[in-house]
Amino acid sequence: MKALDQEPLDLIVTGVGGQGNVLASQVLGRALLAAGYQVTVGETYGLSQRGGPVMSMVRVTQEKVMGPVIPAHSAAALVSLEPLEALRVLGTYGHPGVVVLTNDRPLLPLNVIAGADRYPELAELKQALSENCAKLYWLPATETALTLGNPILANVIMLGALGATGLLPIGAGEMEAALGAMFPESKMGVNRRALAKGAELAAAA
Amino acid sequence: MADLTKLTPGQRTLLQGNEAIARGALEAGVSLAAAYPGNPSSEILESLADSAASAGIYVEWSANEKVALEAAAGASFTGLRAMASMKQNGVNVCQDFICNLTISGTKGGIVLVTADDPGSISSTNEQDARFIAKLAELPLLEPSTPAECLAMMRFAFELSEQIGNLVVLRSISRLSHTRAGVTPGPLPASRPRPYWDPKVAWHTLPTVPRHRVMLEKLAQAGRIMSAAGFNAYRGPERPELLVIASASSALYAGEARDRLGVASRVGLLKLGCTWPLDEALLLKHLASTEQILFAEEVDPFIEDGVKALYAQHAPELGVKRFFGAATGHTPPVGELSPDVLASALGQILGREPATVDPAYLERVAERVAALVPPREFGFCPGCPHRASFWAMKQVLAVDGRDGLVSGDIGCYSLAMLPTGFKRANAVHCMGSGPGVAGGLGQLRGQGFTQPVITTVGDSTFFHAALPAIINARWNRSDFVLVVLDNSATAMTGFQPHPGTGQTATGREGTQLDPETVLKALGVPCQVVDPYDMQATQQALYDAVQASGGVRALILRRVCALVQNKRGGHPYTMSVDQDKCRxxxxxxxxxxxxxFRCPGLFFDEAAGKAMIDPVVCVGCGVCTQICPAGAIQAEPRKEAAA
Known part of the structure; x- marks a missing residue:
């Protein structure tokens, strides 16, 4: 078991209900636990499949048992499956040293669709994120997922990207094994490709 | 969920709090488990259902929580171990039975699991169901980690058998939906054969002497619980401040103490057994300090109990200062967090929690305020409820008599919001929709002229709506009953119910359809597909115009998320950019x-409506709303019928 650079290593996975946020955090949790770490994954769902924002918190230590809630402004990394949600969560959990990885594909809130609110220009959003974190990975995860045949794969692509940042004490192999424990082998081919694509995107960012 | 009997004893596994509760029950040898679904409790029974065949036990989704606990009690009377799990609202539904079961007592270990929802993350309320323990003189356990969920379930069944009464285990959303490493123990090799000696009766008479017995059982439980090791103190011998905490708040309090760097000044008494309170332990710790802070969610349950205990012993203990919900150091509503407790500790001890550069915070807060709009909850793309409430909105507008919709509990509760066109005028609890409508429908003689519609889901129909419908039929109330039949308990994760005919374990059950039940009650009833907007609006309009008695409309169309899993919806949608004006x-x-479907938006740059192909599921409903006929539905080649 590799020593952690910081303890606890606090990660947030956020997005919109239905994007596979809980699954992504569960893959991280399983992979880290299998590597010998103590992991606590706090999930918020319920109404979450009904279009609202969702967030999972993954807390990693060598020994200590952590609560399921990360204190404000102390996440080491923030993985977002939707760009607006990245900024929303940065407002509460960000700090100058946080690393942000976000999918660049907007999902419009209903209130924006109705014309009551405005979705920011992507350039504005990207700038606000990059100016307020240590490093921003602005990644075309949905677009890449569509080339693999299904937009839902954006979550696995983002995991692949996170694995390539060097922030985790585990590598792609452990995440692949965790995915393998949750999916039948027939679905693993596309999941492996999604992990690899994510890693490529992060390396190029 | 997964078959939890397949876990390897001794091998640490990532388990959700709810799965750990289920595994604990399996290890304790539970023979019957029953529940009604409700977040955050649903995965407990789902895990048990998926383990039932391997474990050789009986697991069911019941029609409601009261029936679930009664079924568990039946098993307990035969000497088997049994449990019922539910969300906090469910405890209210079975409260009558609880308050009588506690008088009769029980035989085989029996546990009531309530998963409360501080912060109301997925509930209509954030009620603190711990009070049922006090009300019914029952022992109460509050785990703080998934590992403790497992250990406490094992203990709860033992305790129940030792005292001969029901035991309550209270989880909360954050714990039920936390995954952490849990090391399972062994499963039992065998279970007792159920037998109820017919010479034995379980009832409540004579009540008053039995009430005395209940209190003796509770005192006995207290003695057993104090030796169980679930209450623990960490900190200096004479702390400047003692934090008394339960559940996840105990972890938050520990983290807050570490972050403030006050571990040498603050003691943490974590209580896992919270009713009856361990008086000897509390008195010892009260004597060791001058200041006490309480950390619990939601109500001051422990706080008030400890203060009452202190009042009895104030002469020996001397003056103390108590902090908590009463003093505003912890909020009396919503969830706690490490931050809330760091702030409370900081306030009491005169320390500022370390924070990041204020300029950064100000800058980010400004960007969030300027750029990030809220994200409203809404019906999913393709949701039949959107189409149903569209019909109610249109029909009541055309009717013009200020018609009302008395809503109920389910995904369709969201009709209070713009997604349902704010067309739910009242939403309270399971079955209250037709109950409230029943009262309104009796006011005609007093000049009340507004039409009344009530909506109930298919699962809610069987759970609690039937008595209200029977009452309305008997007393000849006057309203339109709309059954929103999406063939699933959708809000809580698509569990089966009497109307689906499926059961928790996949064994075939008897399907009960609402129209047969309604016809048997003499309620006239018509079934319509809400996706067919014109037919739905016509049928609803006719029902609203008719008067006298209860008349029903069943709007039947499977939940869009279920349809996605069954091979998807039939169309590929697009907006004809030439026709769109x-x-x-x-x-x-x-x-x-x-209309506010997440899959249909207005592209400001193009100045036209557009379909978002990543979001749209292809239900085809929106073709019916465009006055220009610009929204097109092309049959999808690989579509399911």
Missing amino acids: GQDCGCHRFCSRV
Whole structure:
């Protein structure tokens, strides 16, 4: 078991209900636990499949048992499956040293669709994120997922990207094994490709 | 969920709090488990259902929580171990039975699991169900980690058998939905054979002497619980401040103490057994300090109990200062967090929690305020409820008599919000929709002329709506009953119910359809597909115009998320950009502004409506709302029928 650079290593996975946020955090949790770490994954769902924002918190230590809630402004990394949600969560959990990885594909809130609110220009959003974190990975995860045949794969692509940042004490192999424990082998081919694509995107960012 | 009997004893596994509760029950040898679904409790029974065949036990989704606990009690009377799990609202539903079961007592270990929802993350309330323990003189356990969920379930069954009464285990959303490493123990090799000696009766008479017995059982439980090791103190011998905490708050308190760097000044008494309170332990710790802070969610349950204990012993203990909900150091509503407790500790001890550069915080807060709009909850793309409430909105508008919709509990509760066109005028609890409508429908003689519609889901119909419908039929109330039948308990994760005919374990059950039940009650009833907007609006209009008695409309269309899993919806949608009149359309962007489907938006740059292909599921409903006929539905080649 590799020593952690910081303890606890606090990660947030956020997005919109239905994007596979809980699954992504569960893959991280399983992979880290299998590597010998103590992991606590706090999930918020319920109404979450009904279009609202969702967030999972993954807390990693060598020994200590952590609560399921990360204190404000102390996440080491923030993985977002939707760009607006990245900024929303940065407002509460960000700090100058946080690393942000976000999918660049907007999902419009209903209130924006109705014309009551405005979705920011992507350039504005990207700038606000990059100016307020240590490093921003602005990644075309949905677009890449569509080339693999299904937009839902954006979550696995983002995991692949996170694995390539060097922030985790585990590598792609452990995440692949965790995915393998949750999916039948027939679905693993596309999941492996999604992990690899994510890693490529992060390396190029 | 997964078959939890397949876990390897001794091998640490990532388990959700709810799965750990289920595994604990399996290890304790539970023979019957029953529940009604409700977040955050649902995965407990789902895990047990998926383990039932391997474990050789009986697991069911019951029609409601009261029936579930009664079934568990039946098993307990035969000497088997049994449990019922539910969300906090469910405890209310079975409260009558609880308050009588506690008098009769029980035989085989029996546990009631309530998963409360501080912060109301997925509930209509954030009620603190711990009070049932006090009300019914029952022992109460509050785990703080998934590992403790497992250990406490094992203990709870033992304790129940030792005292001969029901034991309550209270989880909360954050714990039920936390995953952490849990090391399972062994499963039992065998279970007792159920037998109820017919010479034995379980009842409540004579009540008063039995009430005395209940209190003796509770005192006995207290003695057993104090030796169980679930209450623990960490900190200096004479702390400047003692934090008394339960559940996740105990972890938050520990983290807050570490972050403030006050571990040498603050003691943490974590209580896992919270009713009856361990008086000897509390008195010892009260004597060791001058200041006490309580950390618990939601109500001051422990706080008030400890203060009452202190009042009895104030002469020996001397003056103390108590902090908590009463003093505003912890909020009396919503969830706690490490931050809330760091702030409370900081306030009491005069220390500022370390924070990041204020300039950064100000800058980020400004960007969030400027750029990030809220994200409203809404019906999913393709949701039949959107179409159903669209019909109610249109029909009541055309009717023009200020018609009302008495809503109920389910996904369709969201009709209070713009997604349902704010067309739910009242939403309270399971079954209250037709109950409230029943009262309104009796006011005609007093000049009440507004039409009344009530909506109930298919699962809610069987759970609690039937007595209200029977009452309305008997007393000849006057309203339109709309059964929103999406063939699933959708809000809580698509569990089966009597109307689906499926059961928790996949064994075939008997399907009960609402129309047969309604017809048997003499309620006239018509079934319509809500996706067919014209037919739905016509049927609803006719029902609203008719008067006298209860008349029903069943709007039947499977939940869109279930349909996604069954091979998807039939269409590929698009907006004909030539036909779309954009801003010049007299309807002022009716399709996106009012209809509010997440898959149909207005592209400001193009000045036209568009389909978002990543979001749209292809239900085809929106073709019926565009006055220009610009929304097109092409049959999808690989579509399921």
